[in-house]
Amino acid sequence: MAFSRLLLCLASFIACAVAAPRAVPEGWSLHRRADPDAVLPLKFTLTQSNIHNLDAYLLDVADPRSPNYGRHWTPAKVAETFKPSKETVDAVHSWLVEEAGIDTHKIRLSQKGDIVHLDLTVAEAESLLGAEYFVYRHGEDGKEHVGCHQGYSLPERVSKHIDFVWPTTHLGSTSLLRRDAGVSTVPGFGRVSGAPKIPVDDVSALAAEGCDTAATIDCLRGLYKYDHTLVSGDKNSVAVAEFSNEVYRPSDLDLFFKTYAPDQVGHIPETISIAGGDPTVSGDLGESTLDIELVMGLLGAGQNLSLYQIGEAANSSVFLDPLLGAVDGSYCELEGVSNQGLSDCGNKPTVNVVSISYHFNPDVIDPTISPIVQRECTEIGKLSLTGMTFIASSGDGGVGYSQSGFCQLANGTLQAGNPKGAFLGQLPASCPYVTAVGATSVAPNNTVDDPEIATTRFPSGGGFSNNFPRPTWQDDAVTNYLDNFGPNYAENIFNRSGRAYPDVAANGWPLVIAESGQFVKSGGTSASAPIFAAIVTAVNDARIAAGKSPVGWINPALYSSAFANAYNDVTKGTNPGCSTQGFNAAPGWDPVTGLGTPNFPELLAAFLALP
Ligand SMILES: *[C@@H]1O[C@H](CO)[C@@H](O)[C@H](O)[C@H]1NC(C)=O
Ligand SMILES: *[C@@H]1O[C@H](CO)[C@@H](O)[C@H](O)[C@H]1NC(C)=O
Ligand SMILES: *[C@@H]1O[C@H](CO)[C@@H](O)[C@H](O)[C@H]1NC(C)=O
Ligand SMILES: *[C@@H]1O[C@H](CO)[C@@H](O)[C@H](O)[C@H]1NC(C)=O
Ligand SMILES: *[C@@H]1O[C@H](CO)[C@@H](O)[C@H](O)[C@H]1NC(C)=O
Numbered sequence: 001m002a003f004s005r006l007l008l009c010l011a012s013f014i015a016c017a018v019a020a021p022r023a024v025p026e027g028w029s030l031h032r033r034a035d036p037d038a039v040l041p042l043k044f045t046l047t048q049s050n051i052h053n054l055d056a057y058l059l060d061v062a063d064p065r066s067p068n069y070g071r072h073w074t075p076a077k078v079a080e081t082f083k084p085s086k087e088t089v090d091a092v093h094s095w096l097v098e099e100a101g102i103d104t105h106k107i108r109l110s111q112k113g114d115i116v117h118l119d120l121t122v123a124e125a126e127s128l129l130g131a132e133y134f135v136y137r138h139g140e141d142g143k144e145h146v147g148c149h150q151g152y153s154l155p156e157r158v159s160k161h162i163d164f165v166w167p168t169t170h171l172g173s174t175s176l177l178r179r180d181a182g183v184s185t186v187p188g189f190g191r192v193s194g195a196p197k198i199p200v201d202d203v204s205a206l207a208a209e210g211c212d213t214a215a216t217i218d219c220l221r222g223l224y225k226y227d228h229t230l231v232s233g234d235k236n237s238v239a240v241a242e243f244s245n246e247v248y249r250p251s252d253l254d255l256f257f258k259t260y261a262p263d264q265v266g267h268i269p270e271t272i273s274i275a276g277g278d279p280t281v282s283g284d285l286g287e288s289t290l291d292i293e294l295v296m297g298l299l300g301a302g303q304n305l306s307l308y309q310i311g312e313a314a315n316s317s318v319f320l321d322p323l324l325g326a327v328d329g330s331y332c333e334l335e336g337v338s339n340q341g342l343s344d345c346g347n348k349p350t351v352n353v354v355s356i357s358y359h360f361n362p363d364v365i366d367p368t369i370s371p372i373v374q375r376e377c378t379e380i381g382k383l384s385l386t387g388m389t390f391i392a393s394s395g396d397g398g399v400g401y402s403q404s405g406f407c408q409l410a411n412g413t414l415q416a417g418n419p420k421g422a423f424l425g426q427l428p429a430s431c432p433y434v435t436a437v438g439a440t441s442v443a444p445n446n447t448v449d450d451p452e453i454a455t456t457r458f459p460s461g462g463g464f465s466n467n468f469p470r471p472t473w474q475d476d477a478v479t480n481y482l483d484n485f486g487p488n489y490a491e492n493i494f495n496r497s498g499r500a501y502p503d504v505a506a507n508g509w510p511l512v513i514a515e516s517g518q519f520v521k522s523g524g525t526s527a528s529a530p531i532f533a534a535i536v537t538a539v540n541d542a543r544i545a546a547g548k549s550p551v552g553w554i555n556p557a558l559y560s561s562a563f564a565n566a567y568n569d570v571t572k573g574t575n576p577g578c579s580t581q582g583f584n585a586a587p588g589w590d591p592v593t594g595l596g597t598p599n600f601p602e603l604l605a606a607f608l609a610l611p
Contacts, residue, residue: 028136029136030149033134034135038122039119039121040119042167045114046088050081054378054381063473063556065560070548070551070610089109089113126148131152147168152169200518203259206512215511215521220294221298222448224598224599227600230300233302233304239306248285249289253296256514269292269305271307272307274311275310275344286522288307289515290515290522291526294511294534295534298534299534299538308348319358321376324379325345327348350383356393359427364466373467384553387549391529393529394462396461397577398460398582399582407422409421420580423494424463426461430463433553435554436461437525438504438575439458439460440455451569453570453572454570454593458524459574461502461575462591463494463500463583464495464501465500466495469497469499470499474499478500478589501591504595504596505592506597507597508524508525509527542608548608559589563603563606567595567599569595569596
C-alpha cells in the first residue's frame with residue numbers, strides 16, 4: 001500500500017503529505033476490504049483561522065500582567081475569530097472540483113463553514129486520498145468501523161488547509177479510557193495498581209484518627225486553610241464530568257453529608273445529560289461518588305454543583321468531543337471525528353469550572369490521534385477564552401500512562417506493566433489549557449500543619465508532553481527543576497521541551513467518602529482534581545462578589561511571581577513508573593506535585609488583587 005501511494009505521489013508530480021503506514025490500532029482487527037461501491041460520508045475538517053494567535057489571545061486575558069486580565073470573549077467572537085478562512089475553503093473546493101473532477105453539487109460546506117462534507121464511493125475515496133479502505137472490528141464489542149489505518153495523502157498545498165479527513169486513520173480508542181481512581185477496587189472496572197479501598201466500619205471512630213490515616217473534609221479545610229462563606233452561588237457554576245457508566249447514588253451522598261456537610265443532606269447535583277448520559281442507571285460508583293461528595297462537601301449548600309453525565313453514545317468517539325461539542329456548537333459542527341456525529345450540539349450550558357478525573361489517550365506522537373488531540377486541546381483553549389477553567393487529574397500511573405503503566409518501547413510499541421521505556425504523558429492533563437492536579441498525602445503521624453508529601457499509595461501522574469511544547473509561562477519553573485533537581489535519564493526517556501505537568505496538587509489519599517452504603521477510604525488524583533476545582537470555585541465566588549470576572553484559564557497566573565505564596569510547597573516523594581523512580585518532588589515546581597497544594601487565603605488574595 002505504501003508503494004502504490006508513493007507511485008501516486010510520483011506520478012502526479014505533487015508533493016504529498018502521507019501519514020506513516022501503521023499497525024492496526026490496539027483493540028481493533030482488520031476484518032475485510034471495504035466494498036468499493038459502498039458510499040463513504042467523507043468529512044474534511046478545515047484548518048481554523050488565527051489558531052497561531054490562540055496563545056496570545058489567551059495570555060491577553062489570563063496573564064496577570066495584562067491590562068485586559070479577566071476580560072473574556074463572547075462565544076460569538078471566539079467562533080468568528082477561528083472560523084476557517086475563505087482562502088482555506090476555496091483551496092479545498094478548487095482541489096475537489098478542478099483537479100479531482102468532483103461535481104460541485106456533491107460538495108457541502110457545513111453551516112458554520114468548518115467542514116466540507118462529500119459522499120463518495122469507497123473506490124472514489126481511495127483514488128482521491130491514495131488510501132485503501134478496510135472494515136475493522138472492535139475486539140470487545142464487535143463494533144465495525146470503516147477506515148484506512150495505513151494512512152492517506154493530500155497534495156501539500158491542500159494539506160495545510162485540512163486538519164484531518166474522516167473516516168480515515170482514527171478508529172476510536174475505547175480500550176484506553178481510564179478513570180483516575182487508582183486506589184479503588186470496584187468489581188468490573190479495571191484497577192491495575194495501587195491499594196484496595198479500605199472499608200470503615202465505625203465512622204465515629206474516624207474522628208480520633210489523624211489526617212494521615214483518614215483525610216476527611218475537615219482535614220482538607222485544615223490543610224488548605226479553606227474557610228470561605230460562599231455568597232455568589234446564584235451567579236457562579238461548577239461541574240464534574242462523568243463518562244460512560246460511572247454513576248452515583250443519592251443515598252450515598254446523604255450518608256456522607258449527614259456526617260460531613262449537614263447543609264447538603266437531600267441535595268444532589270443537577271444533571272446535564274450529554275449523549276444520553278443518565279446517572280440513575282446501574283453502573284460503577286467509584287468515580288462519580290468521590291467527585292461529587294468532595295466538591296459538594298467542601299463547598300456546602302451555598303453553591304450548586306452540575307454534573308455533565310456523558311453517555312454511552314460517547315464510546316466510539318474521541319472521549320472529550322461529546323462534552324466539548326455539547327457546550328460549543330461551533331466545535332460540534334466541525335466535529336469530524338465521530339462517524340455517528342454528536343447527539344448534543346451546543347445545546348448544553350457552560351460552567352465556570354469543570355473537573356475531569358479521567359484520562360483518554362496517552363500523550364504520544366501518533367498520527368492517528370495527534371491531529372485530533374491537538375484539535376481537542378485547541379477547543380479547550382477556545383472555551384477558556386470565554387472564561388471557563390478546565391481542571392484534570394494528572395493520572396495514577398506515575399510517569400507511565402494510566403494505572404496499567406503503559407510505557408513506550410524502543411520500537412515504538414506501547415506496552416502495559418511498566419516495562420523499561422519512554423515515559424508517556426496523559427491527555428487531557430498535558431494540554432496546556434488544562435490545569436493538571438497531582439496527588440499528595442499527609443505523611444505518617446503528621447498533621448495538617450506539616451507539609452504534605454507526594455502520595456505513596458499509588459504513583460501520582462506527571463511528566464512532559466510529547467504533543468505540546470513547553471509554554472513560556474512555565475519556562476522558569478521547569479528550567480529551575482531540570483537544572484537543579486531533575487534526574488539524569490537518557491534523552492529519549494522523556495521530552496524535556498514538552499509541556500510539563502502537573503501544575504498543582506491536592507490530597508489524593510486516604511479520603512473518607514461514602515459509597516455503596518458504607519464509609520470507605522478512597523482516593524487517586526481523581527480526588528485531587530475535584531478538591532482543587534472546589535477551591536477555584538470559591539475563588540470565583542469571591543471575585544464575582546467583588547464585581548470581577550471568573551478566573552478562566554489560570555495557568556499563567558499560577559506560575560507568576562504574584563502567586564509565589566499561594567502554595568504549600570511539596571518537596572518529598574517520587575512518582576515511579578516505566579521501571580524507574582520517575583521524578584522526585586523538589587523545592588518549587590516539580591513534575592510530581594507541581595507548584596504545591598493550595599494555600600487558600602493566599603491564593604484568594606492573589607486572584608482578588610487582579611482586575
Ligand atoms: C440551587 O438550585 C436550587 C434549585 O434550582 C435553587 O432553588 C437554589 O437557589 C440554588 N442554590 C444556589 C446557591 O444557587
Ligand atoms: C460503552 O462502554 C461501556 C463501558 O466500557 C460499555 O459497557 C458499553 O457497552 C459501551 N457502549 C457502546 C454503545 O459501545
Ligand atoms: C516491539 O518490541 C516488543 C518487545 O521486544 C515486541 O514484543 C513487539 O512485538 C515489538 N513490536 C513491533 C511492532 O516490532
Ligand atoms: C507513627 O506513630 C505510631 C504510634 O505512635 C508509631 O508506631 C509509628 O512508628 C509512627 N510512624 C512513623 C512513620 O513515625
Ligand atoms: C518533544 O516535544 C517537542 C515539542 O512539543 C516536539 O516537537 C517533539 O516532536 C517531541 N519529541 C518527541 C521525540 O516526541
